[in-house]
Amino acid sequence: MIAVVTPALVALGPLALLLVMAIxxxxxxxxxxxxxxxDSLLFIIGALVASHVVHLPLWTVAAGVVxxxxxxxxxxxxxxxxxxxxIFARPDSRLFRQEHVAVAEEFFLRHGPVAVIAARFVPVVRTFTPVVAGVAMMPRRRFTIYNVVGALAWGIGIVVAGFFFGGLAFVAHHIELIAIALALLSLVPAATTVVRARRHRTPAASCDGAQSGGVQVRDVSVSP
Incomplete structure (x- = not known):
């Protein structure tokens, strides 16, 4: 995916920010x-700003991402x-898998509300953790605070990292190869979380989830 997106970012120039924000x-x-x-997308857009392929101020790109x-x-x-x-009662499809929700649930249960921040840096988990937080009735105000903190840390941190490393000649000349490497590297935390989730899920819990037709979010300490 990143191998397809990177040339598009180069071709779009300043409009690349809109594509990044949409993704x-x-x-x-x-x-x-x-x-x-x-993750790799944010690094790449930062690197493209540093190499003057995307003619936008760094703060504008970071603000848009956040x-x-x-x-x-x-x-x-x-x-x-x-x-x-x-939604969780839906059967698996190409774009939705109960396993992904289960992984996000395990992550949320393990880390509590802080998972809203930590999930930003874990592919797949960051897609479903906000949904799990909503199902768990985490107070909206508290969720919003954690959400904004996570967005700032993730959006600014990775974009700025891409900007500074993108100034290196090697990075500038091998941007697509580095993008693919980063995409593969970013899957490691997600794979680790999947393995841990499968290891901690008991056969009984899996059976209960199947009988209820979806993933059940257990009690989580999310009081104001």
Whole structure:
């Protein structure tokens, strides 16, 4: 995916920011963005700004990413708060898998509300954690605070990292190869989380989830 997106960013120039914002929003706001290259995408746009391929101020790009990330999580939370159980009861498809929701649930249960921040840096998990938070009835104000903090840390941190490393000649000359490497590297935390989730899920819990027709979000300490 990133190998396709990177040439598009180069061709779009300043308009590349709009494409990046759309992808960042879709990754958490549309429930189908788990396959999108969030981390590597932010690094690449930062590198393209540093190499003057995208003629935009760094702060503009970072602000756009933070705005899209926060908005996406907010929509994901609202979806989970209002329609989560109904959505989770859906059968698996190419764009939705119960296993992904289960992984996000395990992540949320392990880390509590702080998972809203930590999930930003874990592909797949960041797509469904806002929804799980909504289903768990995490207070909206508290979720919004964690959401904004996570968006700032993720959006600014990775974009700025791409900007500074993008100034290196090697990075500038091998931008697509590095993008693919980053995309593969970003899957490591997600794979680790999947393995841990499978290891901690008991056969009885899996059976209960199957009988209820979807993933059940257990009690989580999310009081104001």
């Amino acid at each position: 960042v929003f879709a990754e958490t706001g549309l429930l189908v963005g788990f396959f999108l290259p969030g 705005l899209a990330a926060a908005a996406g999580d907010q929509v994901g939370y609202l979806i989970g708060h209002r329609w989560g159980p109904r």
